Every structure is written in C-alpha cells, then in structure tokens.
Amino acid sequence: MIAIVGSGPSISHSLIRRIAPRQAVLLNGAIKLMETEIPDPLAIAVEDERFIWRHFDFLKDHVSRETTCLLSLAAIRAICALDKSWLSERRIVLIRNGLAPYQHKRRSLRDFAQECPVFEAGEGAISLDPDRGTIPAGSVATTVTQFALAARPKHILFFGIDVNNSDQPRFYEQASRSFSGIARAEIRILRAFVAIKRYADEQGIELSCCSSVSSLLKVGYPYDPTYDTRDALQ
Numbered sequence: 110m111i112a113i114v115g116s117g118p119s120i121s122h123s124l125i126r127r128i129a130p131r132q133a134v135l136l137n138g139a140i141k142l143m144e145t146e147i148p149d150p151l152a153i154a155v156e157d158e159r160f161i162w163r164h165f166d167f168l169k170d171h172v173s174r175e176t177t178c179l180l181s182l183a184a185i186r187a188i189c190a191l192d193k194s195w196l197s198e199r200r201i202v203l204i205r206n207g208l209a210p211y212q213h214k215r216r217s218l219r220d221f222a223q224e225c226p227v228f229e230a231g232e233g234a235i236s237l238d239p240d241r242g243t244i245p246a247g248s249v250a251t252t253v254t255q256f257a258l259a260a261r262p263k264h265i266l267f268f269g270i271d272v273n274n275s276d277q278p279r280f281y282e283q284a285s286r287s288f289s290g291i292a293r294a295e296i297r298i299l300r301a302f303v304a305i306k307r308y309a310d311e312q313g314i315e316l317s318c319c320s321s322v323s324s325l326l327k328v329g330y331p332y333d334p335t336y337d338t339r340d341a342l343q
Contacts, residue, residue: 110264111257114139115250117271119320124336125268136249139269143171154179156204156249161187179204182211204252207242230307233300246301247294254305264315272298272324295324303328
C-alpha cells in the first residue's frame with residue numbers, strides 16, 4: 110500500500126497515525142507531519158519552488174538524511190540558493206517534467222508519447238514511466254501518483270487531496286496565508302485523476318479517497334471512512 114498525503118484542510122480530520130511506517134509520501138506542507146504523526150514516511154515530494162522559498166524550514170527541521178526526496182529541478186534550484194549542503198548525501202529522485210525537459214523547448218503530449226509510454230483518458234493523461242518524465246497537471250499529487258502507479262502497489266490511499274477548498278488555510282498555515290492556486294487548476298487536476306483512476310482500474314490497483322470533502326469523490330473515487338475522524342469515531 111502507498112498513502113499519498115497532501116496538506117489540504119481535511120487532513121486535520123484524518124487519522125493518519127494509522128498509516129504504517131514507510132508507506133506515506135508526504136507532499137509539500139504535509140512534511141510537517143513528520144514532527145508527530147508520520148515520523149518515518151516512504152518519501153517526501155516537492156515540485157513547486159515557491160514552497161521551498163516559503164517553507165524551507167520544514168525540510169531542514171523534519172526531513173532526515175535517510176528520507177527519500179522527490180524533487181523537481183525548480184525545487185532543487187531553490188534549495189541550492191538557500192543551502193546547497195542540505196542536498197548532500199541524500200537519496201534524490203528527480204521529478205522530470207516530460208512536457209518541458211531541461212534545456213529543451215516545451216513539447217506537446219504527442220511528442221512526449223513518442224519516447225515514453227503514456228496513458229490517456231478523456232482530456233487527462235499520465236506517464237507510465239515517470240523516471241523518463243511525468244505529465245504535470247497543476248498539482249504535485251498527480252505527479253506523485255504517477256510514481257506510485259509505476260510501483261504497482263495493490264492499494265493507493267489519498268489523504269488531504271481536497272482540491273475544492275483552496276480558499277481555506279492548509280493545516281500548517283494561518284488564515285492570512287491561505288491562498289492557493291489549486292482551485293484555478295481544479296479541472297485540469299481532476300482530468301488527470303480521471304486518467305489515473307481509469308488506468309488503476311485496468312491494472313487492478315485499488316484507489317481510496319480518505320476525505321469526505323475531496324473533489325476526487327466527484328470523479329468516481331471511492332470514499333474510505335476508516336481514517337476520517339468524523340465518520341470512523343461515530
């Protein structure tokens with residue numbers, strides 16, 4: 110099983126301590142959960158360099174040398190500008206943007222598909238070989254799920270992937286820091302998650318959404334109340 114843990118407001122109502130060690134991939138601000146609830150994740154992931162500029166202390170304070178880090182080139186550049194020594198002796202998995210490869214012109218999905226297997230469903234698409242490149246969709250959650258699918262687990266759980274309430278503060282933010290661009294990209298993100306579900310269904314990989322307010326429920330993801338305090342404790 111792989112648990113993909115975002116930092117949407119619903120995470121405050123999730124029983125994430127039930128996730129077994131070495132199963133969770135923590136996205137962006139969810140890294141702070143290493144302080145208490147998830148001290149031994151499978152990996153952490155940061156794609157947006159703006160998160161590094163705003164919250165590099167999360168990485169410095171909580172991410173051990175033994176933790177695998179999924180990082181984009183933009184995130185790595187930001188880390189190098191702040192403290193390049195932080196990258197020393199760490200296991201880094203590079204998040205490659207398949208549509209905008211390093212030192213090359215942006216290219217179409219069709220061009221990328223000529224060198225990397227791609228799965229399309231409706232208007233969404235995912236890479237089936239994320240080591241060669243991922244297909245971005247406006248959220249690190251869709252990027253990391255491409256890596257998760259490539260690992261072929263039996264089950265993928267989603268926590269704090271809300272999408273629809275980005276006007277509310279992340280669990281680690283004050284109300285004054287609650288702005289997020291996720292809402293503007295909601296349609297694009299959900300199209301990618303539709304492709305993810307279609308591919309997972311074909312491959313026999315079970316997907317579960319562990320938030321009762323997540324937009325994933327609108328595109329057919331089954332809700333698992335096991336980890337939601339508002340349902341599991343009733």
